[in-house]
Amino acid sequence: MKKSTLFGLLVLVIRRDLVLAMRRRADVLTTLIFFVMVVSLFPLGVGPEMDMLRKMAAGVLWVAALLSSMLSLGRLFSADYLDGTLEQMMLAPQSLSMLVLGKMTAHWMVSGLPLVLMAPVLGLQFDMPVQSLGVLIVGLLLGTPVLSMVGAIGAALTLGLRGGGVLLSLLVLPLCIPVLIFGAGAVDAVSSGLSAASHLSLLGALLLLALVFTPWVTAQALRISME
Amino acid sequence: MAINWFKYSAPTTFYGLAGKMIPWFAISSAILFAAGLYLGFVVAPADAQQGEFYRIMFIHVPTAVLSMFLYLIMAGYAALGLIFNTRLSSMMATAIAPTGALFSFLALWTGALWGKPMWGAWWVWDARLTSELILLFLYLGFIALHASIDDPRRADRAAALLAIVGSVNVPIIYFSVQWWNTLHQGSTIKFSGTSMHIAMQQAMYVMLAACWLYAAAVVLSRVRSIILERERHTLWINELPEVRS
Numbered sequence: 001m002k003k004s005t006l007f008g009l010l011v012l013v014i015r016r017d018l019v020l021a022m023r024r025r026a027d028v029l030t031t032l033i034f035f036v037m038v039v040s041l042f043p044l045g046v047g048p049e050m051d052m053l054r055k056m057a058a059g060v061l062w063v064a065a066l067l068s069s070m071l072s073l074g075r076l077f078s079a080d081y082l083d084g085t086l087e088q089m090m091l092a093p094q095s096l097s098m099l100v101l102g103k104m105t106a107h108w109m110v111s112g113l114p115l116v117l118m119a120p121v122l123g124l125q126f127d128m129p130v131q132s133l134g135v136l137i138v139g140l141l142l143g144t145p146v147l148s149m150v151g152a153i154g155a156a157l158t159l160g161l162r163g164g165g166v167l168l169s170l171l172v173l174p175l176c177i178p179v180l181i182f183g184a185g186a187v188d189a190v191s192s193g194l195s196a197a198s199h200l201s202l203l204g205a206l207l208l209l210a211l212v213f214t215p216w217v218t219a220q221a222l223r224i225s226m227e
Numbered sequence: 228m229a230i231n232w233f234k235y236s237a238p239t240t241f242y243g244l245a246g247k248m249i250p251w252f253a254i255s256s257a258i259l260f261a262a263g264l265y266l267g268f269v270v271a272p273a274d275a276q277q278g279e280f281y282r283i284m285f286i287h288v289p290t291a292v293l294s295m296f297l298y299l300i301m302a303g304y305a306a307l308g309l310i311f312n313t314r315l316s317s318m319m320a321t322a323i324a325p326t327g328a329l330f331s332f333l334a335l336w337t338g339a340l341w342g343k344p345m346w347g348a349w350w351v352w353d354a355r356l357t358s359e360l361i362l363l364f365l366y367l368g369f370i371a372l373h374a375s376i377d378d379p380r381r382a383d384r385a386a387a388l389l390a391i392v393g394s395v396n397v398p399i400i401y402f403s404v405q406w407w408n409t410l411h412q413g414s415t416i417k418f419s420g421t422s423m424h425i426a427m428q429q430a431m432y433v434m435l436a437a438c439w440l441y442a443a444a445v446v447l448s449r450v451r452s453i454i455l456e457r458e459r460h461t462l463w464i465n466e467l468p469e470v471r472s
Binding site for chain 2: 213
């Protein structure tokens with residue numbers, strides 16, 4: 001086997017997971033459709049008044065993004081776990097944290113990025129002003145990777161458990177609250193005439209923190225689940 | 228002769244020690260509860276602003292304090308269990324979780340009862356209330372994860388990791404919620420405890436001590452049950468008088 005660098009390994013894992021995801025496009029689409037549906041249900045539930053919808057938009061989009069990222073988390077490790085690939089990955093001489101980081105990145109590109117791209121369209125349904133849309137996208141770009149990374153810890157802990165999906169949400173959702181607060185807060189700040197810089201900086205800080213710690217914690221969780 | 232510091236870190240010896248300690252904690256807790264409730268509801272004067280309503284504080288504040296401390300203690304035990312692989316630490320963490328959840332539920336409930344006459348609403352999205360609610364969710368997540376893994380060793384380790392991640396997250400959650408709150412609404416009425424009457428303080432400290440002792444008694448008796456359940460195949464359990472009869 002060719003000795004690959006750490007970065008090469010990362011690219012390798014990301015590419016592998018992306019190829020696997022592209023072979024099963026339905027899974028990717030289901031998450032996206034779920035996101036669109038949840039967001040579309042809110043006006044039906046609370047009424048079509050544009051003033052209220054405009055105020056709610058950021059919160060609704062963020063909560064929907066949170067929920068739909070939970071949906072896809074169960075698949076993060078389960079396929080590899082079932083066919084034994086995960087075990088091989090853990091035996092590999094390369095760092096497990098790096099492999100995990102690769103899987104997280106691929107997961108975000110498949111489940112988080114489509115949501116970010118879809119969000120502005122849904123935001124228009126809620127009559128969000130263009131300024132807010134821009135902040136929403138930046139916020140989602142910074143925040144959704146954190147959801148994938150924190151979620152990966154939960155996915156690793158609940159690997160192979162019965163009722164894992166519901167349990168996973170129960171574990172991960174409370175941990176994701178700061179992301180929700182700063183993400184939705186950034187849009188609120190802009191729409192009330194303030195600067196969103198502080199919220200976005202904090203989201204960025206959360207992203208960096210998650211980037212440093214979650215791959216290692218997830219690797220430990222995988223070791224616990226696989227022993 | 229060297230003292231064996233780790234003597235009571237084995238379930239075998241700790242089981243007996245816990246059994247001896249429980250009555251002391253339980254009795255002193257009962258006495259302090261009686262004294263604290265008497266001090267709080269009879270001796271302490273009515274508050275200048277809040278009248279008689281403030282008296283729920285004598286239950287509310289100790290439960291809230293305990294709910295937060297117990298989470299940290301639970302995470303500490305869980306971490307010990309994860310790092311040193313000591314069975315008893317993990318059992319302690321498991322035993323603390325339901326008590327912690329109970330205290331955070333009580334804090335929320337009494338908070339709601341206090342909020343209704345004071346703020347005119349059962350629930351206010353105040354930073355403290357919200358973070359207490361999230362703390363309850365964290366407890367429930369810990370209990371749920373532990374309950375859904377059949378292998379106790381894996382359950383201990385997985386739940387321990389969750390508790391540690393949670394305890395790292397608690398300050399982040401607390402500050403984010405606080406900031407979110409100040410952005411969304413003006414400050415709600417808060418009880419300024421700076422000039423509390425001396426009798427109120429005494430009642431509060433007595434109740435706090437009572438809650439601590441209650442938590443210790445309950446956790447120890449729960450850990451005894453867990454030891455019995457987990458070690459039921461061992462010889463020493465089957466030789467215990469209470470198991471034999």
